[in-house]
Amino acid sequence: MVQVLDSSSLDPIVLELGQLFVDAGHEISLVGGPVRDLFLGRTSPDLDFTTDATPEQTLQVARKWADAHWEVGRAFGTIAFRKNGRAGVPLTIEVTTYRAEAYEKDSRKPAVAFGHSLQDDLQRRDFTINSMALRLPALELVDPFGGERDLRAGILRTPAAPESSFSDDPLRMMRAARFAAQLGITVHPEVRAAMTAMAQRIGIISAERIRDELVKLICGAHPRAGIDILVDTGLAGHMLPELPALQLETDEHHRHKDVYQHSLQVLEQAAQLETGPEGTVPRPDFVLRFAALMHDCGKPSTRRFEPAGAVSFRHHDVVGAKLVAKRMKALRFDNDSIKAVARLVELHMRFYGYGEAEWTDSAVRRYVADAGPLLPRLHRLTRSDVTTRNQRKADRLSFAYDDLEGRITVLEAQEELASIRPDLDGAQIMALLGLKPGPVVGRAYKFLLEERMEHGPLGRDDAERRLAQWWAEQPEADDDGGSSDGDSGGSAAEPATKGTP
Structure with missing residues (x-):
């Protein structure tokens, strides 16, 4: 039975574009994420279409209709357009020729071949929930692999055998974890098994593509679920090895907590402290979340069993800051993000001891100066780092930080601390x-x-x-003149200083 969907939630330009292609003798369908989001009651900011038209034919059909177009993806069969939709809101549109692509065994780039049918195009896609299409302009749902069924069941499956799908594009393994984080769905056991068996193949994917998927995962509504999948399948060991390294063996006397589970809890708690769009740390904030996840990444290399039986992690904050900066650099993050995350990791232990020995005003000033514009994030990271089940201890730390924030507020009003x-x-x-x-x-x-x-x-x-x-x-x-014209480390400029309370 042909299922026809209600068009009321679609922007009228979808039907306009569909009619243009049909009138020109071509097939065209809305495909992938925008169709999935229709079932989720969400509106996609971008619109993806697939067609039997070649890139040249696509340009002939839609170039004059669109407000602007780009041909940067032409070699891959994709032409991008911009067109004002409802209420004049500009929409990004990508029209891609039916295709079938696969990675060579050791290549980082897909070999692209154009396909000939909508069904073949849908079968090459990553997951069944993204393998649905709306044939235009009739709005006929094409769902040969049960994507709607899987979406309603909250299960992530592949249209073809998962081994074949992940061999074609290994990044799909990371996308599986990302969709679990974004949509709160469960990865099918067969898909998870294939991810585990093929985890090492993620090594052929470029650092930039891995970075982009990681950011989407961390910023999802359920990041803990996605991180767990990366670690449990072994994927994290190939692209973010500091994460599985947090699974330290807990000694038989449980003298230290499970660092990995603690880090996941800190991540969740930090996300809960993000603010609305108008707040100081708008949701989702990758820098805060990633710093929360990685704040203890220096512990594995600094763990020491002391003679008296205690376990120490001396200077794990400093070591962790260097480790996270190195990893983010390898993943091609921008310098500002690297510096911000590393600085938060370095400062996350600074507060401890405030409750036992009250800081002087000087120490408070240094805390604010060292955090700089990261102070709102540091507040949230420090509060999130409290995961103890001892309610008395948790309350004591919370009250102490309340007091510190109060003192910062008073001093800021008096002295403009942010620009000391x-x-x-x-x-x-x-x-x-x-x-x-x-x-x-x-x-x-x-x-x-x-x-x-x-x-x-x-x-x-x-x-x-x-x-x-x-x-x-x-x-x-x-001396006459006091100083030479040479410069061996200082200047008349205003150098920054770094101190510790």
Whole structure:
């Protein structure tokens, strides 16, 4: 029986485009994610179509109809268009010629061959839930592999044998974990078994494609489920080995918690603390979530069994920051994301001890200065790192962090902590001390910054007095000109400083 879907939820341009192709003597269908999302009650921001028309024919049909077009995917059979839809909202449209592609045994690039039928095109797709099409303009549902049934059952299966599907494109194994994270569905046992058997084949996929799938997984509604699949099938061992390494053997006396499960719980708790679109950490925030997942990645290499029986992980924060930066660099993340995640990992232990020995205002200033714009994320990461079942301990840590945040708020109102600078800038320092640009100016600047951190705003007069006292104790004070034009590490610019409470 032919099933025809209601068109009311589709943008009218879908039917417009369908009619254009049919009038030109071609087949065309809405396919993949947009069809799946119709059943989920969601609207896809992008529209994917498949057709028997060649890329050249697609351009002939739709170039004048669209507001803009791109041919960057032409070699793969894809022409992209932009067209304003309902209420003038611009939509991205991709029209791809029926195709059948597969990876060569050791190649990172697919060998592309155009196909001849809609059914063959659907069979080459990754999963049955993405192997449904709406034939246009009639809106006839084409579902030869039971995608609607699997979607309703919450099961992820492949149209063909999973081994064949993953051999064609190994990245589909990561997509399976990603769909589990995004949709909360279960991976079919046969699919999971194939992923486990073929995990090493992920090695032929480029770092950039793996990175993009990882970001989508981490930002999904159920990231823990996706991470578990990556680790359990062995995929993580080939692209993010720091994760399975967290599965430390717990000693028989349980002197340390399960680091892997703890990290997953921290990830979940951090995601729950994200804010709405207008908040300081909008959901989903990859940087916060990935830092939460990887915050203890330095523990495996720093674990030590102490003589008294305790287990220590000294400096795992510093080691972890280096490890996560190295891994993100290998996965071709941008420098800003790498620095942000690594900095959060490095700082995630800074708060501990605040409850036992209350920090001075200077220590609070350093905490804020070292976190910089990452402070809202650091707040959430630190709170999420509490997974103890001891409610008294959890309450004590929560109250202590409440107190710290309160003190930060008070000091921020008084001192503009987010932009702490010395009371004198580099030019004023050089004028007062008669110096030329050079390392001595940098040392003087650092001294004033330390004074600012320690004592709060000094005012110009006090800052000048303290600088004069400091200068009188420097060996260069007796030299003519104070400093050479050479630069061996400092300058009249405003160098950053790093301290610990």
